[in-house]
Amino acid sequence: MDIEIMVMGFGVGCLVGMTGVGGASLLTPILVLWGINPAIAIGTDFAYNTVTKLFSSIQHIRQRTVNFQLVKYLAFGSLPAAITANIVFYSLLSKRYDEDVIVLVLGFVLTIVSLISLFQFILVPNPTNPFKLKPLSEKRVFTIAAGILIGAIVGVTSIGSGSLFALLILYFYNIRSSELVGTDITHAFLLVFVSGLLMAGMGHIDFPLTGNLLCGSVPGAIIGSKLSTKIPQKVMRILFVSIILISGITLVSKYVPGLS
Numbered sequence: 118m119d120i121e122i123m124v125m126g127f128g129v130g131c132l133v134g135m136t137g138v139g140g141a142s143l144l145t146p147i148l149v150l151w152g153i154n155p156a157i158a159i160g161t162d163f164a165y166n167t168v169t170k171l172f173s174s175i176q177h178i179r180q181r182t183v184n185f186q187l188v189k190y191l192a193f194g195s196l197p198a199a200i201t202a203n204i205v206f207y208s209l210l211s212k213r214y215d216e217d218v219i220v221l222v223l224g225f226v227l228t229i230v231s232l233i234s235l236f237q238f239i240l241v242p243n244p245t246n247p248f249k250l251k252p253l254s255e256k257r258v259f260t261i262a263a264g265i266l267i268g269a270i271v272g273v274t275s276i277g278s279g280s281l282f283a284l285l286i287l288y289f290y291n292i293r294s295s296e297l298v299g300t301d302i303t304h305a306f307l308l309v310f311v312s313g314l315l316m317a318g319m320g321h322i323d324f325p326l327t328g329n330l331l332c333g334s335v336p337g338a339i340i341g342s343k344l345s346t347k348i349p350q351k352v353m354r355i356l357f358v359s360i361i362l363i364s365g366i367t368l369v370s371k372y373v374p375g376l377s
Contacts, residue, residue, distance in 0.1 A: 122326070123333035126165070130334030133166075133279065134173040134341025136298055136353070136360055144330075145274075147367075153323070159274065160322040161330075163313035169334040170306035176342035177299030184292055184300040190257055191282065191304045194264025196311055199272030203315045206273045224368025230284055231362035235355070249291050256289065263289075272312050279305050280361045287358075294353040295346045302342075 129144055144165065148158035177183050253260070267281045283301045286292070292300065313322075345353065 119329050122329040126330035126333030127337040128333075129330075130169050130173075130337025131341040131344075132360060133169055133302065133334075134176065134338035134343075135345045135348070136279075136283075136341075136356055148326075153326075157323050160313070160317070161327050163309050164317065164322045164324070164327045165330045165334065166309040167306065167313045168331050169338045170302050170309060172335050173338040173342045174299075174303040174306045176339055177302055177345075180295070180299065180342070180346055182295045182299035182346065183303045184253075184290075184296055185303075186253055187260065187286070187290060187292075187300050188304045188307070190253070190260040191264040192307050194261040194266075195268030195271070195282075195304070195308050198265040198268035199308055199312050200315065202269040202272035203312055221369065224365045227280055227361050227365030228369060229365075231358050231365060235358055235362065246288070249289055253290070259289070268308060271308055280364055284358075284361065294348075298345045298353070299342075 125144075125147070145158050145162045148161060153161070174183070248256075263285055267285065270281065279301055282304060283297065286297050286301055290297075348356070
């Protein structure tokens with residue numbers, strides 16, 4: 118057992134269980150910085166996140182903090198998109214695909230959107246958003262389309278299953294923070310599970326490393342999920358947007374000289 122890896126797994130697991138974000142967008146860059154091949158890092162991250170988010174999802178389902186209708190619509194778009202993107206890029210375009218560019222762009226997107234969100238929380242705590250107040254039945258097509266777009270990104274990079282969907286739910290769906298987290302995690306579990314199966318079939322998973330990470334992440338995820346219902350809504354939203362900001366900066370710093 119590698120204690121350092123277990124402790125890192127516990128920390129990331131807590132963040133995932135409590136906020137729904139901070140898994141892949143923090144873990145994948147760290148693994149790459151440790152010298153692990155990017156494809157192996159992404160595959161290992163999928164495997165780690167699948168088990169971590171499974172336990173988090175179970176806890177949130179027990180707490181009744183999951184909007185299953187929203188999970189269903191997101192999954193209708195994200196699952197086939199993730200599968201298609203994963204197969205196309207890793208099987209057909211692997212020699213032409215520049216993964217670094219995608220990850221760098223994603224890092225900038227996470228950083229900019231999270232900064233805007235933080236400023237909004239400070240300057241306009243309760244913004245008016247008529248679209249957000251519409252019932253989910255009127256946003257079905259939009260939800261499926263958003264799932265397709267973000268699912269494709271996740272299928273290629275492993276990043277965004279929590280953070281990008283969390284931002285989507287935050288801005289366009291009127292649900293309380295604990296339900297936002299539970300819905301985000303439950304959908305993310307389905308997404309990383311199907312992508313992880315594909316990566317395992319390609320031999321892109323370091324199973325010993327995954328095992329060490331999970332020894333810390335499983336208890337961390339359960340503890341974090343329980344904490345999600347006890348933290349005030351405003352604090353929770355600022356917390357997970359801050360984690361998304363850190364994730365974005367982490368991704369950008371890996372590829373921009375002078376920031377790493």
